[in-house]
Amino acid sequence: MTFEQMRIFLEAAHFGSFTHAAERLGLTQSAVSVSIKKLEERHDVSLFDRSGRRLMLTEAGQVLLSEAERIMRDVDLTIRRVESRRPLSQSSLVACTGNAYDFWMPELAARAGSAPLDVDLVRGTLDEVTAWVMRGTADVGVTSAMPSHPQFRQIHIFSDRMILCATPDRERMVTERVTWANLAEQGPILWEHGDLTPELVAALAAHRLEASRLAHPTLKLSSSAAVTSALKGGRHLGFVPERAVGAQIASGELVRIGTPEVAVRYWMFALRDREIGTLAARYARAASAAPDGASQAGAD
Numbered sequence: 001m002t003f004e005q006m007r008i009f010l011e012a013a014h015f016g017s018f019t020h021a022a023e024r025l026g027l028t029q030s031a032v033s034v035s036i037k038k039l040e041e042r043h044d045v046s047l048f049d050r051s052g053r054r055l056m057l058t059e060a061g062q063v064l065l066s067e068a069e070r071i072m073r074d075v076d077l078t079i080r081r082v083e084s085r086r087p088l089s090q091s092s093l094v095a096c097t098g099n100a101y102d103f104w105m106p107e108l109a110a111r112a113g114s115a116p117l118d119v120d121l122v123r124g125t126l127d128e129v130t131a132w133v134m135r136g137t138a139d140v141g142v143t144s145a146m147p148s149h150p151q152f153r154q155i156h157i158f159s160d161r162m163i164l165c166a167t168p169d170r171e172r173m174v175t176e177r178v179t180w181a182n183l184a185e186q187g188p189i190l191w192e193h194g195d196l197t198p199e200l201v202a203a204l205a206a207h208r209l210e211a212s213r214l215a216h217p218t219l220k221l222s223s224s225a226a227v228t229s230a231l232k233g234g235r236h237l238g239f240v241p242e243r244a245v246g247a248q249i250a251s252g253e254l255v256r257i258g259t260p261e262v263a264v265r266y267w268m269f270a271l272r273d274r275e276i277g278t279l280a281a282r283y284a285r286a287a288s289a290a291p292d293g294a295s296q297a298g299a300d
Helices: 003-015 018-025 029-043 059-083 098-103 105-111 126-134 197-206 224-231 242-251 277-288
Strands: 092-096 119-123 140-143 152-166 237-241 255-271
Touching: 003 018, 003 029, 003 059, 003 224, 018 029, 059 119, 092 098, 092 126, 098 105, 098 119, 098 224, 098 242, 105 119, 105 277, 126 140, 126 255, 152 242, 152 277, 197 255, 224 237, 224 242, 237 242, 237 255, 255 277
Parallel strands: 092 119, 092 140
Antiparallel strands: 140 255, 152 237, 152 255
16 A cells, blocks of 8 residues: 555545545546555455445445554654754644644644744644653644643633534525524534544533434544535535634535534643743734634633
8 A cells, every 4th residue: 555545545535525535636536536446456345335425434444544544644743853853943843633733723823923933733633642742742732622731831722613504405404493402303413523522522411412312323524624525415414613614604505503502722732841822822813813703812
């Protein structure tokens, strides 16, 4: 298996579509399809169930997804750390969980103050980001879960919220205003099975709802971008970070459904001997000036 095949597989798995994967990678749809087919033939397994309207991972595909994500994150982080040793390199390596990396940090780094922030971003899971910062592999972490370890200093830098969305056509099928009280009647509900899952599951539990009964029985999407793509199919409602679907709501492709929402706060943290106040403040100012009006930071 080559890194290129792995990269193509990951895009297809994240978006549940060869077409979306091709668009993301700048390839043709047939090139993506051929790459996946060769991978399946080489290892004599089926990675995707192609029987429905949407690609779904098989058991073998789920195993490959987990391992391929880990491998690619490790490779990326190794490259970043090597490059950080270049002469005159003074940038900070900032490790982020998925939604912070996908929808917040690159844009905010570019707009923070009079000059772009000199940071290098890397994407990882919550456990990976925490471990990288703890052992000094990354200088700073940004996650949606406040780190509780006493060796960390953390600062709240911006906020988001998960909202319930669907296509306008799917909205017309909803016969009453959706609230937490009647949410179970609208299932199955889609959401990402990733770094924001704990916040959503906690919110459901607070409203006496069981996540396992609301979740789609087989469609387990690994990113908010994949959820957004699936919602455009018009069959489901789904929880998505508001920042992730801002463009789709503005264009009318998706609409907000009812009142359920889940607050999400993002934290910047580092070992206590590292000063992060200035960096955190610049990100907070950039977030508060963003069009979607994220909140400013507060030190913990």
